[in-house]
Amino acid sequence: MTDATLAPPLSALVNPHDRAVPLLTVAQLREAETAAQGALPAHTLMARAGAAAAHFLREQIAHAPSPADAKPVWFAAGPGNNGGDALAAAAALKRAGIAVEVCMPLDVKPDDARWALAEARAAGVPITAAPPESFDAYGWLVDGLFGIGLARALDGVFGALAERLTARARSHGHVLALDVPSGLDSDTGNLVGNGPAVRATHTVTFIAAKPGLYTGAGRDYAGAVSVAPIGLDAGLDAGLDARPLAGVSTAIESTAAARPALLNAPSLFAAALPARDFATHKGSFGTLAVVGGDTGMCGAPILAARAALLAGAGKVHVGFLGSDAPPYDPPHPELMLHTAGKLAFDAMSAVAAGCGMGGSAPARQLVDRILQLDVSVLLDADALNLVARDDVLAARVAEHLRTHGAPCVLTPHPLEAARLLGTDTAAVQRDRLAAARALAARYGALAVLKGSGTVIAAPDGRAAVNPTGNAALATGGTGDVLGGLIGALLAQRLPPWEAALAGVYLHGLAADTLVAEGSGPVGLAAGELAPVVRRLLNRLFYAPNH
Numbered sequence: 001m002t003d004a005t006l007a008p009p010l011s012a013l014v015n016p017h018d019r020a021v022p023l024l025t026v027a028q029l030r031e032a033e034t035a036a037q038g039a040l041p042a043h044t045l046m047a048r049a050g051a052a053a054a055h056f057l058r059e060q061i062a063h064a065p066s067p068a069d070a071k072p073v074w075f076a077a078g079p080g081n082n083g084g085d086a087l088a089a090a091a092a093l094k095r096a097g098i099a100v101e102v103c104m105p106l107d108v109k110p111d112d113a114r115w116a117l118a119e120a121r122a123a124g125v126p127i128t129a130a131p132p133e134s135f136d137a138y139g140w141l142v143d144g145l146f147g148i149g150l151a152r153a154l155d156g157v158f159g160a161l162a163e164r165l166t167a168r169a170r171s172h173g174h175v176l177a178l179d180v181p182s183g184l185d186s187d188t189g190n191l192v193g194n195g196p197a198v199r200a201t202h203t204v205t206f207i208a209a210k211p212g213l214y215t216g217a218g219r220d221y222a223g224a225v226s227v228a229p230i231g232l233d234a235g236l237d238a239g240l241d242a243r244p245l246a247g248v249s250t251a252i253e254s255t256a257a258a259r260p261a262l263l264n265a266p267s268l269f270a271a272a273l274p275a276r277d278f279a280t281h282k283g284s285f286g287t288l289a290v291v292g293g294d295t296g297m298c299g300a301p302i303l304a305a306r307a308a309l310l311a312g313a314g315k316v317h318v319g320f321l322g323s324d325a326p327p328y329d330p331p332h333p334e335l336m337l338h339t340a341g342k343l344a345f346d347a348m349s350a351v352a353a354g355c356g357m358g359g360s361a362p363a364r365q366l367v368d369r370i371l372q373l374d375v376s377v378l379l380d381a382d383a384l385n386l387v388a389r390d391d392v393l394a395a396r397v398a399e400h401l402r403t404h405g406a407p408c409v410l411t412p413h414p415l416e417a418a419r420l421l422g423t424d425t426a427a428v429q430r431d432r433l434a435a436a437r438a439l440a441a442r443y444g445a446l447a448v449l450k451g452s453g454t455v456i457a458a459p460d461g462r463a464a465v466n467p468t469g470n471a472a473l474a475t476g477g478t479g480d481v482l483g484g485l486i487g488a489l490l491a492q493r494l495p496p497w498e499a500a501l502a503g504v505y506l507h508g509l510a511a512d513t514l515v516a517e518g519s520g521p522v523g524l525a526a527g528e529l530a531p532v533v534r535r536l537l538n539r540l541f542y543a544p545n546h
Helices: 027-037 045-062 081-094 113-120 156-170 218-222 249-253 299-310 362-369 381-388 391-404 415-420 427-431 434-443 478-491 496-516 528-543
Strands: 073-077 100-103 141-144 173-180 202-206 224-228 261-263 289-290 313-321 337-339 350-353 376-379 446-449 455-458 463-465
Touching: 027 045, 045 113, 045 173, 045 224, 073 081, 081 100, 081 141, 081 173, 081 362, 141 156, 141 381, 156 173, 261 299, 289 381, 289 478, 299 313, 299 463, 299 478, 299 528, 313 415, 350 362, 350 478, 362 381, 376 381, 376 478, 381 391, 381 415, 381 446, 381 478, 391 434, 415 427, 415 434, 415 446, 427 434, 434 446, 434 455, 446 496, 455 496, 478 496, 478 528, 496 528
Parallel strands: 073 100, 073 141, 141 173, 173 202, 202 224, 261 463, 289 313, 289 350, 313 337, 350 376
Antiparallel strands: 446 455, 455 463
């Protein structure tokens, strides 16, 4: 990642993956741009955006592992301001002595982009109307076709260019997208009009990060993301309360979604993790009940309970509904196994219910009982399906916040979320952030909408998108592990918001760690995650120097 200290102040790049940066929508960005342009000399923002992109490319070329990476840089410039950003970057690189070429199928139209075109011509940038037959003569390819304003699917020459750039990225070439990959909806992470989009290896995004870069298809299409604030302080150190963002606060507060989502990061939850003092004991870290496991599905609560144990819960009980429950867990005899009806719920600090639970009448009665407990409650899997089809249980979920002062935590995958919202999976996936917020509002609960870029939403309007995790999690049982992790943190008396953020972040980071070590993405088993979560917790938050 580019070291921000090497860049000019107004083109400095930020790696957002370890910071709780705000994720701004198109409406928020448009108002921020308008406000800034009214206070700055003409063309300033485009000049800064071009300088930031050029700085990124200079750094990559300077540290290129092979001579091929230092070949001329090829730009695809569209007819709007994204094309202007590409032209400004090409001009800056040309002036720095780096060979460049621009393909501009249609003349740029906006005033700022016309200025950038004049700058590129003055710098001696070669500009052609047609792309080359082969990209073999070039190193980095740059997508400057369309930015956040695209409203319809890419087609014609632009659709063809998007497909060629994607093919280059898939063949291990370097493709940089400016602001957002062309064809990607920056609010939702979906492909605009279900058309083609550029699959980049890297994205330099301007002013602030965008939700669509981190959820839906966005993580696959954006690649490694860097943020170039270009002199607008878009709240890169925004905290949990999403304070007004200096420089763009007026624009953000005037939009319908006044509180931007945040990118999940340890700074949002680290302070809530319990201290591990010498004088602590098992009671200091709470008691969790994991409830589920109908006949034939007893492995699900075992996975969750093992994860809870390794995530630091003081004591973990498992309550089974099924008739084939084991008497104890040989790898972890520390777990206390019971039939669900014999659990002493009043002695619990938190309950995680639903994994492998089934939809029987006894399961429904058990969920009803759990929702009336004065403890933290997480509902997953079958418990969510029971709530979705039972108005009484749904009302109990909402009452939990009013009665006990803390929301339940709901952890649906998209199909379960669709059932809870009375819609279909396609509607949920069209706008994952909106769907998670709708769940939180409808049920007065903390919603964890699982998937690529898991979304966490609270009933008070807070929301976060998680940047960790990968395809290794696409296997049975990983959701049970996540439920156990969050349940363990609830038992350790973390507030539901922090517990959900920490559980989701560490769950994904464990998968990332295992893949980096060669244990995935193919064939990673859910049970492999919990030991890595334990290692990460201790290394990141409980090492001696902490």
